[in-house]
Amino acid sequence: MKILILVLVAGVVVSLFAGLYFVYKDKGNSTRAVKALTIRVALQAIIIALLLGGFLFGFITGRLQ
Numbered sequence: 707m708k709i710l711i712l713v714l715v716a717g718v719v720v721s722l723f724a725g726l727y728f729v730y731k732d733k734g735n736s737t738r739a740v741k742a743l744t745i746r747v748a749l750q751a752i753i754i755a756l757l758l759g760g761f762l763f764g765f766i767t768g769r770l771q
Contacts, residue, residue: 707756707765714753721746 725742732738760766 707760711753711756714749714756718746718749718753721749 721742725739725746728736728739728742757766761768
């Protein structure tokens with residue numbers, strides 16, 4: 707579970723910087739920045755759903771080990 711979350715967070719960071727790059731590079735002539743930021747939002751929603759589901763089903767506990 708931890709590795710999956712870390713991979714998704716890395717994907718969020720990559721997508722965020724890709725969106726920044728496309729905004730700077732394309733100067734509004736393309737939809738690549740919108741697609742990259744849409745992917746970032748979708749990945750973030752998946753992360754939140756996994757964390758909430760993991761907490762509700764007991765895979766993640768509320769106390770530190």
